[in-house]
Amino acid sequence: MIYADYNGSAPLCEDVKEYLVNRFQTGPFANPNAIHHQGQQVLMAMENSRSVVAKALGAKMNQVIFNSGATEGCSTIFHSILDDALENGRSTIIMSGIEHSAIRNTANWYTENKGYELKTLPTTRDGIVEVEFLNKWIKEAPEKIAMVTVMAANNETGVIQPLKQISEICSANKIPFFCDTTQYIGKVPFSFKDSGIDYAITSGHKFGALTGTGILLAKDRTTLKPIIIGGGQEKGLRGGTQNYIGNETVAVALTTISKNFGKIEELARKRIKFETKIKNNYPSVYIIGEKAPRLATTTYIAYRGIHGQAVQIELESQGIFVTTSSACSDNEPVTSKVLKAMGLTDDIGRGVVRISVGLCSSLEVYEQIYEALSKAYDKLEQIKSY
Amino acid sequence: MIYADYNGSAPLCEDVKEYLVNRFQTGPFANPNAIHHQGQQVLMAMENSRSVVAKALGAKMNQVIFNSGATEGCSTIFHSILDDALENGRSTIIMSGIEHSAIRNTANWYTENKGYELKTLPTTRDGIVEVEFLNKWIKEAPEKIAMVTVMAANNETGVIQPLKQISEICSANKIPFFCDTTQYIGKVPFSFKDSGIDYAITSGHKFGALTGTGILLAKDRTTLKPIIIGGGQEKGLRGGTQNYIGNETVAVALTTISKNFGKIEELARKRIKFETKIKNNYPSVYIIGEKAPRLATTTYIAYRGIHGQAVQIELESQGIFVTTSSACSDNEPVTSKVLKAMGLTDDIGRGVVRISVGLCSSLEVYEQIYEALSKAYDKLEQIKSY
Known part of the structure; x- marks a missing residue:
């Protein structure tokens, strides 16, 4: 888990x-x-x-x-x-x-x-x-x-x-x-x-x-x-x-x-590696705020054309718990207000999941999330193409 | 304790x-x-x-x-x-x-x-x-x-x-x-x-x-x-x-x-026994609200002429923790607003300690408090009479 x-x-x-x-x-x-x-x-x-x-x-x-x-x-x-x-x-x-x-x-x-x-x-x-x-x-x-x-x-x-x-x-x-x-x-x-x-x-x-x-x-x-x-x-x-x-x-x-502040740099490095690998393998992926300074522990990631909730459920079936946007607006099926304020459109807004770990999380967490997320994307891509 | x-x-x-x-x-x-x-x-x-x-x-x-x-x-x-x-x-x-x-x-x-x-x-x-x-x-x-x-x-x-x-x-x-x-x-x-x-x-x-x-x-x-x-x-x-x-x-x-609601009656009975015994042995004692319907777990008791804080400290030296009035006004050396509202004067107001137990307290608690409180009163009476 x-x-x-x-x-x-x-x-x-x-x-x-x-x-x-x-x-x-x-x-x-x-x-x-x-x-x-x-x-x-x-x-x-x-x-x-x-x-x-x-x-x-x-x-x-x-x-x-x-x-x-x-x-x-x-x-x-x-x-x-x-x-x-x-x-x-x-x-x-x-x-x-x-x-x-x-x-x-x-x-x-x-x-x-x-x-x-x-x-x-x-x-x-x-x-x-x-x-x-x-x-x-x-x-x-x-x-x-x-x-x-x-x-x-x-x-x-x-x-x-x-x-x-x-x-x-x-x-x-x-x-x-x-x-x-x-x-x-x-x-x-x-x-x-x-x-x-x-x-x-x-x-x-x-x-x-x-x-x-x-x-x-x-x-x-x-x-x-x-x-x-x-x-x-x-x-x-x-x-x-x-x-x-x-x-x-x-x-x-x-x-x-x-x-645990000493872990931040290592986590940030591993996070970037994870994001880069996902993006390289799935060209439809968009990382929100990618070029901005970000917390080492947060990735907000969209797969254009696949609903975030589907990704969330797929990850959950593999024992990984993420949300689609924030907890407080998780049940809204529309693009979050934050993403709208950033000028992002619905194809990204509806596809997002938020992956957020903590400074106490294992340093291997991003490798594990990579495995699970690519499995989820593979499965959902297949369903989508039917 | x-x-x-x-x-x-x-x-x-x-x-x-x-x-x-x-x-x-x-x-x-x-x-x-x-x-x-x-x-x-x-x-x-x-x-x-x-x-x-x-x-x-x-x-x-x-x-x-x-x-x-x-x-x-x-x-x-x-x-x-x-x-x-x-x-x-x-x-x-x-x-x-x-x-x-x-x-x-x-x-x-x-x-x-x-x-x-x-x-x-x-x-x-x-x-x-x-x-x-x-x-x-x-x-x-x-x-x-x-x-x-x-x-x-x-x-x-x-x-x-x-x-x-x-x-x-x-x-x-x-x-x-x-x-x-x-x-x-x-x-x-x-x-x-x-x-x-x-x-x-x-x-x-x-x-x-x-x-x-x-x-x-x-x-x-x-x-x-x-x-x-x-x-x-x-x-x-x-x-x-x-x-x-x-x-x-x-x-x-x-x-x-x-x-624990079943214990209320027994606690109330034991509380009354404790109060009666204390009053009989120490005529200067005044029980606040004695004739009113009261919680089974609270005794608010004054010894006229002995400061409540002295009683509280004496009880504490015997491992019994009480307050003088409420926690929030404990540090005020004057008669509490509640007692003033009841028309009680300073000789009672300055002498009070509040003894409050809970429904999970032992049924023997009032016997133990009686022992400690009478010891405290005995000692403070002696000091007072010097």
């Missing part, structure tokens, strides 16, 4: 499993806000986890807010920035056209319900956001821009965006830059400080921590406004008894991931 | 530990929204958990929304009801004076930021909400009441509120009734249907499920508006990849709890 849907959700990391099995035996279990020793032990372990997370992500401890995941982080950040931006004359949200549906839906909510205007940044055919438009739009009316939101790496294509350029433009114009780093953290070494990003988010389940965990990074935490009010936890920024067990697993998983 | 801070947070239930250790070995781990078999298996297990939860709580499956905990539930419900109540002329929130800080802070946020008016229901000296005031206020201007929020059982005192009466009044006047059932679910058999409540909430960590889990129950889910927007999960009511592992543990823990 090869699980190749890490961009959808990563399996629980082996180190996290081991950590939890031990933790279940020894405890402690308590409310981290309680005054007794058990509570204080839990609190200390959680703050230690925060320190590990901060270090792993190049952030300060007070920039790390634990929450339930990237989508909560997204809603918190939009609320924080847009709660009063309009009344200060900042009415425009600039968003890339390839954002995850969580970001897109949230931005649309603010345009439909709160009167914001949304400007969508175009991307190249390889899925890279065109920064010159950002520059142009900001120059036209910098005082009107409420926020810029561009993701770090795309969930479907794995294409890495020009973060540093975007953060420099935003910073020079004092415009908050929210970057969805959900597919980036845990796959690429990341320094929040060096990135210049104002707000970043991720979900623990994307890199092997427990489901229902997440991190919000804020350059200046005083700019945050909670959407979950509650009893003052996370210094008043996120109410509710802290998910201390979950937060500990975030630290464990990020530590394991950091140890 | 006796852990007696279940109202703060319950230890992970033994059945949940066992379940997770097995689950970690077998998997599957996947995004429940993915189309492949692993994703579908995860989805089915999660929906099965929803069905178990619904059955355990006397609700329909489509009334159960999984989230990250009671505080998130609270913010979601306030947002759902109050987003447009004011513009429909419904400007008053009626809340009890003994609500948990999460509810209180959220209600205050709406009065301070959105122009709502807050009316606080008084309670008897035993901590029971005075329903006649609710009746009176609603009769005065039923069309002005946006919502009523009264908890099911108080987190400090364990006093159970007249839910049925309140829900009937609200229902007759078509006023949404939000009931914080966080301290009730998992401690008392509960039927959402029979309760007549419109919205209920709880956190999994209060009854032995994983931290970071929660349930929102809504009589009519179409009245809900999400605060976490995201990609349409939980039928559009709570965005973000579902915490499927956590949600499974909610079902496991509630199943275990249901099996």
